[in-house]
Amino acid sequence: MTKARRAMQEDLKLVDLVMELTDARAPLAGRNPDIDKLAAGKARMIFLNKADLADDQATLAWMDYFRKKGITPIRLDARKTNFKKAVVDGVKIACQEKIERDRPIRAMVVGIPNVGKSTFINSLAGKTAAKTGNKPGVTRGNQWIKIDKQLELLDTPGILWPKFDDEAIGMKLACVGSISDEVLNMQEIAYHLLSYGKANYNQLFEARYGAVPQPDDERDNEIVLWMENIARQRGCLKRGAETDFDKVSAQITDDFRSGRIGKVSLEVPEQA
Numbered sequence: 001m002t003k004a005r006r007a008m009q010e011d012l013k014l015v016d017l018v019m020e021l022t023d024a025r026a027p028l029a030g031r032n033p034d035i036d037k038l039a040a041g042k043a044r045m046i047f048l049n050k051a052d053l054a055d056d057q058a059t060l061a062w063m064d065y066f067r068k069k070g071i072t073p074i075r076l077d078a079r080k081t082n083f084k085k086a087v088v089d090g091v092k093i094a095c096q097e098k099i100e101r102d103r104p105i106r107a108m109v110v111g112i113p114n115v116g117k118s119t120f121i122n123s124l125a126g127k128t129a130a131k132t133g134n135k136p137g138v139t140r141g142n143q144w145i146k147i148d149k150q151l152e153l154l155d156t157p158g159i160l161w162p163k164f165d166d167e168a169i170g171m172k173l174a175c176v177g178s179i180s181d182e183v184l185n186m187q188e189i190a191y192h193l194l195s196y197g198k199a200n201y202n203q204l205f206e207a208r209y210g211a212v213p214q215p216d217d218e219r220d221n222e223i224v225l226w227m228e229n230i231a232r233q234r235g236c237l238k239r240g241a242e243t244d245f246d247k248v249s250a251q252i253t254d255d256f257r258s259g260r261i262g263k264v265s266l267e268v269p270e271q272a
């Protein structure tokens, strides 16, 4: 990571404003705490991306949380292309002192993998986007995309590495898909999602998966029984009608990530 980190530190020297993307469903887990040190002295904005998948009430509470920390927050679905005005207005708030200068504000986008950085840059830049990419002869980096007469964006986002020393943070990142699925136990993720859903979004989860079964035997685990029911409904069975836990776990995780269960957030500011 040191090479990526060094490249980002070089890029940061060029900008006035850091636009940090995090996942609206887990805004703290989805940040790298080093960003405060890396971006010291820069104007800051935070984008709660994938807000289309997050619990609206939780997102509003997070907006308040970041405002109190002096960081301008914007909720976002980066796949849409209608947020340029909100961004430009936000930049004016975040860069009040810097805006009166003779050149545009220069900004860069940072965030952990899969949070939506490329989607965001492409949507914001629209058709005017400078095409860099992996084409031969196109040099990387330090190309400025003009967003507005007062705003230029670095074409290459800074990739922050997720921090998940803490198991709970790792689990949230796994749920939203920010850690490669190969390093995860899908059954644990699905088990976590169902337990969390039962405790916090019972109606949404029961609407999708049916009621949580009441165990006849107190040694039985209701979440495992629930998974077995879901597997039966969906035909996730192995030979001999045995539950295919891997298959049903993958489906539950995919349901969550794509919003099919509903708008669910994995953390709220009171826990912060």
Ligand code: G4P
Binding pocket: 049, 050, 051, 052, 053, 076, 077, 078, 079, 111, 112, 113, 114, 115, 116, 117, 118, 119, 120
């Ligand atoms: P990155 O550069 O930070 O690594 O992320 P990237 O833009 O590649 O986005 C990662 C995935 O998240 C993409 O989905 C993208 O479409 C999706 N995404 C980005 N922003 C939003 C958002 O606000 N809401 C929702 N619901 N999804 C968002 P993908 O399935 O990996 O790719 P694709 O099939 O959509 O292209």
